[in-house]
Amino acid sequence: MITVNTEAYPWHPGMTVRSLLDEKVFTFRHIIVRVNGEYVPEEDYENFAVQDEDDVVVLHLMAGG
Amino acid sequence: MKRYLRNHDAISETEQSRLAEKHVLVVGCGGLGGMLIECLARIGVGHLRVVDGDLFDETNLNRQLLSSTINLGRPKTLAAQQRVMAVNPLVKVEAFQTLLTEENAVDLLSGCDVAVDALDNIPARLLLQQAAKAANIPLVHAAVAGWIGQVCVIQPGQDLLNMLYPSSTEPHGEEQESGTLSFTAAVTASWQAAETVKLLLGKSGLEGEVLQIDLFSSIMNKVKLI
Numbered sequence: 001m002i003t004v005n006t007e008a009y010p011w012h013p014g015m016t017v018r019s020l021l022d023e024k025v026f027t028f029r030h031i032i033v034r035v036n037g038e039y040v041p042e043e044d045y046e047n048f049a050v051q052d053e054d055d056v057v058v059l060h061l062m063a064g065g
Numbered sequence: 066m067k068r069y070l071r072n073h074d075a076i077s078e079t080e081q082s083r084l085a086e087k088h089v090l091v092v093g094c095g096g097l098g099g100m101l102i103e104c105l106a107r108i109g110v111g112h113l114r115v116v117d118g119d120l121f122d123e124t125n126l127n128r129q130l131l132s133s134t135i136n137l138g139r140p141k142t143l144a145a146q147q148r149v150m151a152v153n154p155l156v157k158v159e160a161f162q163t164l165l166t167e168e169n170a171v172d173l174l175s176g177c178d179v180a181v182d183a184l185d186n187i188p189a190r191l192l193l194q195q196a197a198k199a200a201n202i203p204l205v206h207a208a209v210a211g212w213i214g215q216v217c218v219i220q221p222g223q224d225l226l227n228m229l230y231p232s233s234t235e236p237h238g239e240e241q242e243s244g245t246l247s248f249t250a251a252v253t254a255s256w257q258a259a260e261t262v263k264l265l266l267g268k269s270g271l272e273g274e275v276l277q278i279d280l281f282s283s284i285m286n287k288v289k290l291i
Binding site for chain 2: 028030041057060061062063064065
């Protein structure tokens, strides 16, 4: 089990940031991903492995006023 | 005072007097800033310093409380000042029609208890965070895009905006695609005003976390940043 934005979510072997975003249908173009506090750049989504019990934060990147 | 009767007892009379002594810097008088200034003036924050270099244009009319068809082409700070004077003449307003810059930031923050980020681009937000840190005062941040908004309170040195904007090569975010909606700006600015008032009164609020509000999905999510 992992945590995504404070909620528990089932983990499975082979899970990457990209596959997690796809599963959770996070489709916004501008997002920020942190795994255990570490910022994950978009170019690393495909290869960044999410491990069991990881704490994943996915935030919208917005700056409008 | 009769004007503040409906503030009590959510705000005590002692707290009301304290608010009257407080100074708040609001940078940005647009979608967020307009509603924020309205809230702070009505609740009785005594001194508002409002900063914005822009003039109103037609694209502001969908959401910006201070804009109207009769003040297009006029400074946003002037509208803010006039609105506060009309709503609550007890509030002292200083209006600066200028962009926030490295050169003027120290002067603009001087004497303020709290700075409020109601800006519309990432570089200016990061500059304000740096200035608030140098002035050793808290910063209340908010931003919006389409149906979503976010708020966080940044104590000096926490640099939470670096986590919200980790690779700020672009000045804008989701709002470039989603636009900005009136109710999103209103809700987010209202939350930002509440956090500002809590700071001014020494009450606890958001701490090391960001609140993201999704009005489309009817979800609020508070995520720990530090």
